[in-house]
Amino acid sequence: MSQENTSGGAAAVHEKRADSAAAPVKKRAFDINAAWFFVAVAALVTVLVLPIESLNQPGQVALAMLAFAVIMWVTEAVSYPVSALLIVGLISVILGLTPDPENPGEIIGTSKALGVAMDGFSSSAVALVAAALILAGAMQVTGLHKRIALVVLKVAGEKTSHIVAGAIVIAIILAFFVPSATARAGAVVPILLGMVAAFGLSNNSKLGALLVITAAQAVSIWNVGIKTAAAQNLVAVGFIEKQMDQSVSWGQWFLWAAPWSVLMSVALYFIMRAVIKPETDRIEGGKELVAKQLRDLGPMSGAEKRLVVISVLLLCFWATEDLLHPISSAVVTAVAVAIMLLPGVGVFTWKEAQAKVSWGTLIVFAIGISLGSFLLDTGAATWLSEKTFGLMGLDSLPILATIALVALFNIFIHLGFASATSLASALIPVFIALASTLSLPNDGIGFVVIQQFVICFGFLLPVSAPQNMLAYGTGAFSTKQFLKTGVPLTIVGYLLVLLFSATYWKWMGLV
Secondary structure: OOHHHHHHHHHHHHHHHHHHHHHHHHHHHHHHHHHHHHHHHHHHHHHHHHHOOOOHHHHHHHHHHHHHHHHHHHHHOHHHHEEEEHHHHHHHHHOOOOOOOOOOOOOHHHHHHHHOHHHHHHHHHHHHHHHHHHHHHHHHOOOHHHHHHHHHHHOOOEHHHHHHHHHHHHHHHHHHHHHHHHHHHHHHHHHHHHHHHHHHOOOOOOHHHHHHHHHHHHHHHHHHHHHHHHHHHHHHHHHHHHOOOOOOHHHHHHHHHHHHHHHHHHHHHHHHHHHHHOOEEOOOOOHHHHHHHHHHHOOOOOHHHHHHHHHHHHHHHHHHHHOOEEOOHHHHHHHHHHOOOOOOOOOOOOOHHHHHHHHHHHHHHHHHHHHHHHHOOOOHHHHHHHHHHHHOOOHHHHHHHHHHHHHHHHHHOOOOOHHHHHHHHHHHHHHOOOOOOOOHHHHHHHHHHHHHHOOOOOOOOOOHHHHHHHOOOOOOOHHHHHHHHHHHHHHHHHHHHHHHHHHHHHHHOOO
């Protein structure tokens, strides 16, 4: 009794000290965030008052909003959904009070400006993202993604090298059926750490770092390979459909990107094995642990079986879009989600869907498209492209050199963004504008798609992607360990982009 009380008292004191120690940190964090918010506002005002004669006033407003948004997104002064709502309000007010170029003496009006700010919600890409988020929620509710991961690891066995390969295979399989990078990482990381613990090692052991980093990097690799694997891809597709009047089917994307992702998966296996040497080459008892977790899941439920059927049919419809039927990915996914929510034949309820879906992600996605469309429609994206890339003389360079330089710029600027969706919202309009100034096949759609592939990289830092942060939150690895694997992976990925641009993608008519 006395020992228990003493322990409780010590815990209380420790907790009190922790609270008092944390208080200044919280205040400091608040001050930094507030400072960055004011920097963003200052950038907005500065761009608004600059004398830019080659750009009309709505275009200057669009440029000012981009400056504000980029600072907010890079610094995360407020959460992404809050920054998205701020962008809606600011566009509505500032653009609404701007003189209308088409009607001299009149202002554009806040109602019309609000329409511009909310324009992204009318994109079919938003409907696809919403449906994809609900589909990912269904996987989490039923636990099907976890069952798939366990089955693969059971087959992989106990050798460390086989488990590394198994983690990559899981990322590949789940990328087809789970349109959420974070959900895919969330399915496999806890299982891998369970295997590490079964061997008696801590999360931050070399074995833990090897397996968890492999899982996170594999997720990023297959964000490139499959159109529906990541929201940022759908941002790019949305802009391409609206601004370039062209569509990219699921099958086309897969044909272009999957070979790159396959080679990157092979590179990942060898890079991880070379960079991080685990404490053991075999996890004794790992197979039994996986088998036990599978037994604990019990037999497949009716909901899981129905979800398998729906997911396989959905994949078939995605893959055969424009080949066997004219129905777009967005429509097919929306219908599949509606079926999943039906009583009796569905797999979960709307209440469960509400709890699992990140509605904030959807808001950020839609407002990002609104901002990008605003930049393109006002000519601000073209102006920015000319000022940013015009100095490089890209129009006189071979297309391969252009892809190389812009991709390098893309990789470096990603270091400041924690959200590839936000990065795509900021850069894809500029790349579309740049493509229109170059002599490229299919109006430059291939150039834009290739740059979108590079936007998906996120291999260098834990903060470069949400799935990286989820993995980093387990304490399994340090930033230095992640960087040691990320640098060679980024170099290989970049060189493969150039090789594919000179060969495979050129043969496919992409460039």
